Amino acid sequence: MPExxxxxxxxxxxxxxxxxxxxxxxxxxQVAKIANVGKGTIxxxxxxxxxxxxxxxxxxxxxxxxxADRDIRHEQPFFTNLYQVLDSLLEFREQHELxxxxxxxVREVGTRQAQDGLCKIExxxxxYVEREIQHAIEQKEIKPCDTKVVSFMMLKMYIALTSDWNRxxxxxxxxxxxxxxxxxxxxxxxxxxx
Amino acid sequence: MPExxxxxxxxxxxxxxxxxxxxxxxxxxQVAKIANVGKGTIxxxxxxxxxxxxxxxxxxxxxxxxxADRDIRHEQPFFTNLYQVLDSLLEFREQHELxxxxxxxVREVGTRQAQDGLCKIExxxxxYVEREIQHAIEQKEIKPCDTKVVSFMMLKMYIALTSDWNRxxxxxxxxxxxxxxxxxxxxxxxxxxx
DNA sequence: CAACTGACCGAATTTGAATTTTGGTCATTA
DNA sequence: TAATGACCAAAATTCAAATTCGGTCAGTTG
Numbered sequence: 535m536p537e538x539x540x541x542x543x544x545x546x547x548x549x550x551x552x553x554x555x556x557x558x559x560x561x562x563x564q565v566a567k568i569a570n571v572g573k574g575t576i577x578x579x580x581x582x583x584x585x586x587x588x589x590x591x592x593x594x595x596x597x598x599x600x601x602a603d604r605d606i607r608h609e610q611p612f613f614t615n616l617y618q619v620l621d622s623l624l625e626f627r628e629q630h631e632l633x634x635x636x637x638x639x640v641r642e643v644g645t646r647q648a649q650d651g652l653c654k655i656e657x658x659x660x661x662y663v664e665r666e667i668q669h670a671i672e673q674k675e676i677k678p679c680d681t682k683v684v685s686f687m688m689l690k691m692y693i694a695l696t697s698d699w700n701r702x703x704x705x706x707x708x709x710x711x712x713x714x715x716x717x718x719x720x721x722x723x724x725x726x727x728x
Numbered sequence: 729m730p731e732x733x734x735x736x737x738x739x740x741x742x743x744x745x746x747x748x749x750x751x752x753x754x755x756x757x758q759v760a761k762i763a764n765v766g767k768g769t770i771x772x773x774x775x776x777x778x779x780x781x782x783x784x785x786x787x788x789x790x791x792x793x794x795x796a797d798r799d800i801r802h803e804q805p806f807f808t809n810l811y812q813v814l815d816s817l818l819e820f821r822e823q824h825e826l827x828x829x830x831x832x833x834v835r836e837v838g839t840r841q842a843q844d845g846l847c848k849i850e851x852x853x854x855x856y857v858e859r860e861i862q863h864a865i866e867q868k869e870i871k872p873c874d875t876k877v878v879s880f881m882m883l884k885m886y887i888a889l890t891s892d893w894n895r896x897x898x899x900x901x902x903x904x905x906x907x908x909x910x911x912x913x914x915x916x917x918x919x920x921x922x
Numbered sequence: 923c924a925a926c927t928g929a930c931c932g933a934a935t936t937t938g939a940a941t942t943t944t945g946g947t948c949a950t951t952a
Numbered sequence: 953t954a955a956t957g958a959c960c961a962a963a964a965t966t967c968a969a970a971t972t973c974g975g976t977c978a979g980t981t982g
Contacts, residue, residue: 540955562945572956574947583945653896676917683900683908684917687888694884699877702847706877714877722916723870723878734926756974766927768976777974927980936971943964951956 541579543569549590553632556639557587557648584647591651594629595658601626602662612670613720616663617712620692660685691715735773737763743784747826750833751781751842778841785845788823789852795820796856806864807914810857811906814886831891854879885909 547569551560562583566573580586602619624630633655639648663685670676695711706714717723741763745754756777760767774780796813818824827849833842857879864870889905900908911917 561943563943566957573945574956575954577946578954581946674919677911677919679911679917680908682897683889683893683904686893687885687908687912690888690892691881691885694881694888695877698884699880703876710877714874714881717871717873718881718912718916720916720918722912722914723873724914725868725871755972757972760928767974768927769925771975772925775975923982925981927977929976929978931976932974934971934973937969939967939969941964941966943962945960945962947958947960948956949958952954 540569540571540575543571544576544579544586545589545593547571548586549593549628549632552587552590553628553635556635556643556645557651558639558643558645587647587651590632591654594632595655598623598626598629598658599662606666608669612666612673612675613716615666616688617715621708624696656689660689663688688719691718734763734765734769737765738770738773738780739783739787741765742780743787743822743826746781746784747822747829750829750837750839751845752833752837752839781841781845784826785848788826789849791820792817792823792852793856800860802863806860806867806869807910809860810882811909815902818890850883853883857882882913885912 544565547565548560551565551568555564562573562576565586566576569576576586580589601622605618605622606615608615633652636648636652639645640652660682664681667676667679667681667685671678671681692711692715695706695714699706738759741759742754745759745762749758756767756770759780760770763770770780774783795816799812799816800809802809827846830842830846833839834846854876858875861870861873861875861879865872865875886905886909889900889908893900
């Protein structure tokens with residue numbers, strides 16, 4: 535190791551710190567210390583704390599996209615892919631922790647930057663889901679519909695079942711979540727006419 | 729008007745004030761002034777501020793139940809009733825304003841009592857929807873399913889469309905909301921097999 | 923004398939000035 | 953010349969004084 539990639543060191547330290555402490559409680563001094571780097575060095579790569587945070591978010595979003603693209607099999611049914619991707623993303627520890635920590639920070643302190651960060655993540659997810667829905671419509675796998683509204687409802691429903699539900703009840707198992715997402719999205723509540 | 733019903737005066741003043749200012753920003757002095765009553769008088773009817781608030785919530789919940797029962801026609805399809813009731817409730821100004829104000833207070837100040845109040849309202853709504861779902865299942869109008877989970881998803885979906893959506897987009901029209909609720913709940917996204 | 927009142931009390935919240943922390947800079951260093 | 957950390961202004965945090973507010977009760981009124 536003749537020369538150390540300081541930019542990478544900073545990014546890794548920042549990712550760790552944001553996921554562990556959230557936006558507000560992460561100080562630049564701390565990031566510098568974790569990265570084993572002088573504070574000034576951070577500012578040779580990133581103009582300020584917000585940009586550094588943005589970069590971490592951007593990385594996390596790219597990573598999520600990568601996972602999604604890895605899992606999607608366009609020869610498989612849309613709903614199989616949908617569930618597989620959401621599943622993998624929830625398993626993916628690092629991004630998940632950042633996401634959870636930011637949610638908590640928004641609830642408890644209401645940091646604007648954490649709020650904005652979550653919005654960006656949500657937007658990225660929605661954009662991705664939207665494209666997949668568009669594709670599914672073109673393949674005549676699902677009915678024509680407003681992709682913006684439907685992707686929004688899908689995400690909200692998923693969050694309702696995986697997160698909101700747990701505030702008052704025992705968490706649902708993966709199988710139950712799968713069952714109810716598919717029930718509502720695919721067949722609806724109407725009984726078979728037969 | 730030989731004798732004024734002071735209890736009623738207090739209740740009306742409190743309802744107005746809680747809906748207008750939320751829990752925290754409503755002071756007992758203010759309620760007394762609006763009610764044209766000495767502050768002490770309030771305490772002859774209600775042991776403290778929280779109990780007064782509870783009473784208002786209780787009234788609001790009863791009023792909602794009344795509206796729902798008025799609208800429900802059990803000879804009509806379940807989904808027609810569902811939509812009709814949600815629709816009427818949203819029209820009903822007074823309860824709606826209290827609900828919106830409390831939501832805002834929870835978001836912006838995080839008042840515990842406002843939080844609890846919303847929970848109680850949500851519980852009441854969920855209980856009601858649950859019973860209707862149970863009834864619909866027994867009538868074989870919809871598939872057998874976990875009534876707790878399904879009522880929860882219904883409410884969350886409705887809130888997503890009528891409230892969450894508006895944070896980032898133009899509000900959806902009543903017709904659109906109806907369309908998408910019915911789309912997901914009844915027929916699902918799958919195209920007709922024909 | 924019974925219902926009602928509002929001045930009063932202590933607890934809780936708010937305010938604001940002093941103090942500390944933190945994001946960001948830049949002269950110095952290796 | 954890339955890297956550093958002492959340094960600075962601005963933002964955040966303390967903390968005590970001042971204010972507000974829920975709740976009481978002696979006194980008033982009808």
